[in-house]
Amino acid sequence: MLDAVTDSTTDDTAAQAVQVARLYYHQGLTTDAIARELGLSRPKVSRLLTLARRTGLVEIRIHDPQAQPQSLEAQLSARYPFLRPQVVRVPPGSPENIWLDRVAVAAARLLEQLLRPGQTVGLAWGTTLDAVSRALTPRPITNLQVVQLNGSANALDFMSGFVTDTITRFAANYGARAHLFPVPTFFDDPATREAMWRERSVRHVLDLQARADVLLYSVGAAAALVPSHVYAAGYLDETDEAQLRAQGVAGDIATVFFRADGSFHGLPINARSSGPDLALTRQVTHAVCVVSGLGKVQALRAALAGELMNTLVVDEVTARALLS
Known part of the structure; x- marks a missing residue:
């Protein structure tokens, strides 16, 4: 059975989401590589990234010099x-x-x-x-x-x-x-x-x-x-x-x-x-x-x-x- 991430985010889940986000955005690791490194399933890594974005742990900004x-x-x-x-x-x-x-x-x-x-x-x-x-x-x-x-x-x-x-x-x-x-x-x-x-x-x-x-x-x-x-x-x-x-x-x-x-x-x-x-x-x-x-x-x-x-x-x- 795959681990689930609920909306009632616990401190441990939030910390895990931040850890996944750092590996993905700062170090450029793929979801597969993060799953292997942290011992998680790939779907859970994806859900943690989604959670990080949805809850504001991660903000994505696009700097378009033309705009x-x-x-x-x-x-x-x-x-x-x-x-x-x-x-x-x-x-x-x-x-x-x-x-x-x-x-x-x-x-x-x-x-x-x-x-x-x-x-x-x-x-x-x-x-x-x-x-x-x-x-x-x-x-x-x-x-x-x-x-x-x-x-x-x-x-x-x-x-x-x-x-x-x-x-x-x-x-x-x-x-x-x-x-x-x-x-x-x-x-x-x-x-x-x-x-x-x-x-x-x-x-x-x-x-x-x-x-x-x-x-x-x-x-x-x-x-x-x-x-x-x-x-x-x-x-x-x-x-x-x-x-x-x-x-x-x-x-x-x-x-x-x-x-x-x-x-x-x-x-x-x-x-x-x-x-x-x-x-x-x-x-x-x-x-x-x-x-x-x-x-x-x-x-x-x-x-x-x-x-x-x-x-x-x-x-x-x-x-x-x-x-x-």
């Missing part, structure tokens, strides 16, 4: 119901520069799906958008306008063409008209900014920003492995950076800074910034934030707390860190 991004997207959507996430798969163990390349390509493809004739696209320059601009596929779009969201009057960037090259590369790719914003990134005095904002040429750019159908930007963070351009290119001095830390600033979008809870009003530096009111990110149809790198997780989490985007393109490693 991982979809799982992360579902988790992001559940946590942030306002968000349309796109998680980009990256090679296991790859460095962050590879993540950025993959994310840039994904963002360029998404942009192709979103853009339509007659639209206005607002772009916040930076390291991430420069990478996206290099991943674009040429495609003429009728009456498309590309407008710069924040100023870039920095002597180094005037010489290198970093900012203007990024904006004009986007415009040239789609046969669009580029509207540059040749004002200081940060004014020394808020009153100077207010006076400049009354100039007709500046008001033209501000009006285009306000009418944008699509915004494309990243989050800036001082802690990123590849530092955000506003930190790396000398736009902020040591006093500015110390004040931002003291005020609990988590990051910036288009050189407008926000706190860990996503709020941005009342920060003194924003009165001097050339970037737009971040409420704009809550008003446009497509506010697309492109993020890659673990150093940006804190800034991204803060921006999501403030609902400062409705679309996110992010690599899977950064997404996993964000969710954890």
Whole structure:
């Protein structure tokens, strides 16, 4: 008569089920080999394995690398119901520069799906958008306008063409008209900014920003492995950076800074910034934030707390860190 395993599992039976499960799953023994080693019948070994699975002594998980991004997207959507996430798969163990390349390509493809004739696209320059601009596929779009969201009057960037090259590369790719914003990134005095904002040429750019159908930007963070351009290119001095830390600033979008809870009003530096009111990110149809790198997780989490985007393109490693 064969031994039977009942549902009323005794301690001895549970211990035996664990022993069989270890031999089967950890050591790779067959049911025949386990039966011989433990002096059991083969049917009993099979029933013990079934018992181990049914009672939770053994959990079987399938890690499908192809499905991982979809799982992360579902988790992001559940946590942030306002968000349309796109998680980009990256090679296991790859460095962050590879993540950025993959994310840039994904963002360029998404942009192709979103853009339509007659639209206005607002772009916040930076390291991430420069990478996206290099991943674009040429495609003429009728009456498309590309407008710069924040100023870039920095002597180094005037010489290198970093900012203007990024904006004009986007415009040239789609046969669009580029509207540059040749004002200081940060004014020394808020009153100077207010006076400049009354100039007709500046008001033209501000009006285009306000009418944008699509915004494309990243989050800036001082802690990123590849530092955000506003930190790396000398736009902020040591006093500015110390004040931002003291005020609990988590990051910036288009050189407008926000706190860990996503709020941005009342920060003194924003009165001097050339970037737009971040409420704009809550008003446009497509506010697309492109993020890659673990150093940006804190800034991204803060921006999501403030609902400062409705679309996110992010690599899977950064997404996993964000969710954890």
